[in-house]
Amino acid sequence: MATLPPTRAMSSESSLGGAADTFSHVASLSSTPPTTVADSMSLASDGCKNDIAIASDPIDEIVHDSVEAQTTPEPLHLDIAVETHKVIITEETRTEQQVETDKETTVDQSAEPAQPSDFAPADTPTDTPSQGRSRRARRSEPVYNIAKLSGTAIHGKRRSKGDIINERKRRTTLDTLPTGVLDGADTGSDSPAQKAGEMVQDGIKALDMQWSMKGLDTPDIKNPKKRARSPEPVSRRISTRSAGPADNLMQKVSAIGKKGKKAMQRSLSNIPRELRKLQDTNEFAKIDTKPVLYSTWAKGKLVGPDDDQEPPKKKAKTEEPKPVPQKEAEPTPEAASIFKRKQNKKWLDRGLYSGQEAPLDIFKSLTPAERKSIADFPELVPKVGEKPNSTLPAPMFNGLRLLIKGKDFKLPFDTVSWAVLEPTGRKPHTSKTISRSVYNRAFARLTERTKKGGKFRVGVEVVKTDDRGYGIRANRCFEPGQIIMEYTGEIITEEECDRRMNEKYKDNQWIVSGQPRMALFAGDRPIMTGEELTYDYNFDPFSAKNVQKCLCGSPNCRGVLGPRPKEVKEIKPAKQDLKKTVKDGVKAGKRKIQELIGDKEDGNAAKKRKIKTPTAPSAKPVKRTGSSASLKAAANKAAKVVRKTVSTISVNTKGGAKGAAAPASSKKVTTVKRKSTVVKTYSKGKASTTARPSTSPKKSAPRKSSLTIVAATGEENQDPQEGVSTAKKLALAGAKEKSTPTRNSPRKSAAAGVASPTPRKGLEMARVSPKIRLVQSPSKAAA
Numbered sequence: 001m002a003t004l005p006p007t008r009a010m011s012s013e014s015s016l017g018g019a020a021d022t023f024s025h026v027a028s029l030s031s032t033p034p035t036t037v038a039d040s041m042s043l044a045s046d047g048c049k050n051d052i053a054i055a056s057d058p059i060d061e062i063v064h065d066s067v068e069a070q071t072t073p074e075p076l077h078l079d080i081a082v083e084t085h086k087v088i089i090t091e092e093t094r095t096e097q098q099v100e101t102d103k104e105t106t107v108d109q110s111a112e113p114a115q116p117s118d119f120a121p122a123d124t125p126t127d128t129p130s131q132g133r134s135r136r137a138r139r140s141e142p143v144y145n146i147a148k149l150s151g152t153a154i155h156g157k158r159r160s161k162g163d164i165i166n167e168r169k170r171r172t173t174l175d176t177l178p179t180g181v182l183d184g185a186d187t188g189s190d191s192p193a194q195k196a197g198e199m200v201q202d203g204i205k206a207l208d209m210q211w212s213m214k215g216l217d218t219p220d221i222k223n224p225k226k227r228a229r230s231p232e233p234v235s236r237r238i239s240t241r242s243a244g245p246a247d248n249l250m251q252k253v254s255a256i257g258k259k260g261k262k263a264m265q266r267s268l269s270n271i272p273r274e275l276r277k278l279q280d281t282n283e284f285a286k287i288d289t290k291p292v293l294y295s296t297w298a299k300g301k302l303v304g305p306d307d308d309q310e311p312p313k314k315k316a317k318t319e320e321p322k323p324v325p326q327k328e329a330e331p332t333p334e335a336a337s338i339f340k341r342k343q344n345k346k347w348l349d350r351g352l353y354s355g356q357e358a359p360l361d362i363f364k365s366l367t368p369a370e371r372k373s374i375a376d377f378p379e380l381v382p383k384v385g386e387k388p389n390s391t392l393p394a395p396m397f398n399g400l401r402l403l404i405k406g407k408d409f410k411l412p413f414d415t416v417s418w419a420v421l422e423p424t425g426r427k428p429h430t431s432k433t434i435s436r437s438v439y440n441r442a443f444a445r446l447t448e449r450t451k452k453g454g455k456f457r458v459g460v461e462v463v464k465t466d467d468r469g470y471g472i473r474a475n476r477c478f479e480p481g482q483i484i485m486e487y488t489g490e491i492i493t494e495e496e497c498d499r500r501m502n503e504k505y506k507d508n509q510w511i512v513s514g515q516p517r518m519a520l521f522a523g524d525r526p527i528m529t530g531e532e533l534t535y536d537y538n539f540d541p542f543s544a545k546n547v548q549k550c551l552c553g554s555p556n557c558r559g560v561l562g563p564r565p566k567e568v569k570e571i572k573p574a575k576q577d578l579k580k581t582v583k584d585g586v587k588a589g590k591r592k593i594q595e596l597i598g599d600k601e602d603g604n605a606a607k608k609r610k611i612k613t614p615t616a617p618s619a620k621p622v623k624r625t626g627s628s629a630s631l632k633a634a635a636n637k638a639a640k641v642v643r644k645t646v647s648t649i650s651v652n653t654k655g656g657a658k659g660a661a662a663p664a665s666s667k668k669v670t671t672v673k674r675k676s677t678v679v680k681t682y683s684k685g686k687a688s689t690t691a692r693p694s695t696s697p698k699k700s701a702p703r704k705s706s707l708t709i710v711a712a713t714g715e716e717n718q719d720p721q722e723g724v725s726t727a728k729k730l731a732l733a734g735a736k737e738k739s740t741p742t743r744n745s746p747r748k749s750a751a752a753g754v755a756s757p758t759p760r761k762g763l764e765m766a767r768v769s770p771k772i773r774l775v776q777s778p779s780k781a782a783a
C-alpha cells in the first residue's frame, strides 16, 4: 500500500471500510481517463465545479490524510470534516461502491504496474504523518478541470452511476457538515475545510437563514472509530423521505429562524384550509400507499384492475375482448343477453309529434260545433284506407281543430305560401289542407313535362302584344289548377322590395336564393291554346302618381295595375247614395229617351262599355252618366259626345244626392250643348271645378254635387298633356274610342285603354248613341 501512488492508495483505502464512502465517485474515473493525476482528482472531486482548486485539494488531502488516519489518528482535525461530504451515502451504496472500488483497484493493479507518481513518491512511507506531502507543495501544483477545459462543463451536473452529484453535495451541505469545522474553531485560516465552512456560512447568509451549524446533528467527527462502528444514520435519510410534508415543514420551521418561520407560515397560509387539514396525509405528500385501481367498462363488461386487460382503446373495433380471468365472476346470462341484444332506438323521423298514430275517431275530441262545421270540409275527414299525411302532418291533437277553424298555424318547416302560389291572389280555405307534397308533385310534374323541351311541353310562348309589351300565350291546353310554368327568381318581401327600389344597385345584381318557389297555375277555368295568359299583379303602386292603367280587358279588371287607388276608400260612406243617384239618373234618362225618341228598342240600352281612361297620372277615371239632358242632346245631335263626370272624391253626400236628383227630375238636368264643358278635376281628394265655355253654364254651375257633365265631341280632341282638364283627356279617350269598335271585343277595348269594367265601368248608352257614355270615376268604383 505504501508503494502505491495516491490514486492507488485512494483505491486501496476504500477497502478500509471507514473511509470507503469518500470515494464513491471513483467509478467516474473509469469513463474518462485522466491525463494526469491531478486531472483524475479533479474529475473524482465532489467539489464545486466552479472552484476546482478548492474542491480537488481537500479530497486529495482527505485521501491522503484518511490513509494517515488509519495509522495515526492525530491529524484528523481538518480532513475528516471534508470527508463528511459523503456521510449520507447509504450503507448499501457504500458497500456496493466499496466492492466496485475494490474490484477496480484489483483490476488496475493487475493491469497496470504501479507507477511512481509525481506527487507521491513511492518510497515515501505512508504510515508516517510527518512524511506526507506538503500541502503547500500540492497547492502549487497545477490543477486542471477537464470538464472546463473540454468545454463540457456547461452541460450540467455530471452523473456517476446514476447518482446526482449535486444532490449529494446539497445534502451534505445542509445536513452533515460538522459544526466544529464550519465554525472554523480548529481549522487553519487557509485550510480547505475552513474554506468549505466559509462557503456554507456564506450560503446560509445568502439564504438569510438563522442557522447555527452548531445545533445540527452531526456525526462524531472526533471519534472516527465510533463513527465507523455506528455507521451513518440510515434511518435519518429514510425518515426524511418517508415523513410527511408536515413533519418536514415543522422540522424546518423549527430549524430555521424567525424570518424563515414567518416565511414558512406565510407559505402555509397560502394553502387552502382544506388542504392544510390534509397536510399530514399521504395524499398530500403524494405518497401512494394504496395504488389507484382503475376499472372501466369495456364491451359491456366491467373490467377491473385485476383483469389482465388494458383499458379499451378508442375505436378499437376489431380488437376482440380479452378472456375474462377465471377469478372474475361470470356474468349472469341475463346480463349477458342485455349487452348482446342489439338496441334499436326508435328515432323520431319527422316533426315533434310525428311517429304517433292519429286518433281513430277524429270526432271524439271535437265539440258539437266543430263536428257540425267539419261537414263543410269533407276533405278533412280521413277516408277509409287513406294514408295519413306524413309529409306535412298537421299538429297532432289540435291540427284538425285548426283546420276546421281555418286558423293559421306555423309548420315546423318552411313551405310555399298559398298567397304566392294562388294566381288570383285569393287564398282558398282549402289551402291549409293541401300539403307541401302537392306542391312538390306539381313542380315535379312540371319538370317532367318540360325537361324534353318543345313548345307543347313547355306550354307557353312569348308573344308581342299590341299595347302591353311582351306577354305569353298558351301553346297547349291547361286543366283548371294545372301548373303552367314556374316563376323563377328571388322572392322577396315587400320591405325588401322597397329597400331595393330605394337603393341603387350599381351592377344590378341581386342574389337569388331561390328558396321558395313560385309558379303560375291555371285558374278555375281551363285555358285554351292560343289564349294570352294574364294574371293579377295586384301590387301596390310605388307612387300614387304612377298608377298604371291596366289593359287586360278582363271583365273584372280594376282598371289599374295594382289595387284600387286608396282615395277611393275614403269616400265609402257616400257609396250607396251615389249609386242610387246614378241609377236614378240613368233610369230617368232612359225614360226621357223613350219619351223623346220613342225608340222601343232602347229599353235595354244601358250597357257597360269600357272606355279608355286617361293615361296621365293625375287623370282619374271618370264616369259619364247619361242624363236626360245629354240624352236629349244626343237625340237631337247624334254626332255629339256628351260626357258627364261624377266625382266621388269631392262628393258631398248631400250635394251629390242633390246633384244626382237633378237629372232625375229630368227638366233640371243640365243640358250640355255642344262644345260646352264643365270640367271637374280631382286632385288628392279635392275637387275643383273649371267652367269652360258652355252653352248653359248656369245649368251646371249650381250643381254642387260631384256630377259633372262633360260634353265632348270628336272634334274636341285636345292634347291631354296640355293639362287643361281631365275631361279633355277623357274626351280624347272617347274620341279615340270612337274609331274603335270595342263592344264586341273586350280585349281590344282593353287595348284601347278600357281600364275599368265592373261597377265603375262605363255605362254605354249605346242605343241612344254610341258616343254617349257614362263613366264613373275610380271613387265610384270603390263605392
Ligand SMILES: C[S@@+](CC[C@H](N)C(=O)[O-])C[C@H]1O[C@@H](n2cnc3c(N)ncnc32)[C@H](O)[C@@H]1O
Pocket: 467, 468, 469, 470, 471, 548, 549, 550, 551, 552, 553
Ligand atoms: C312583368 S312586365 C311584363 C312584361 C312586359 N309586358 C314587357 O314587355 O316587358 C309588367 C309590365 O307589363 C306591362 N303590362 C302587363 N300587363 C299589362 C296590362 N294588363 N295593362 C297594361 N300594361 C301591362 C306593364 O308595363 C307592366 O309594368
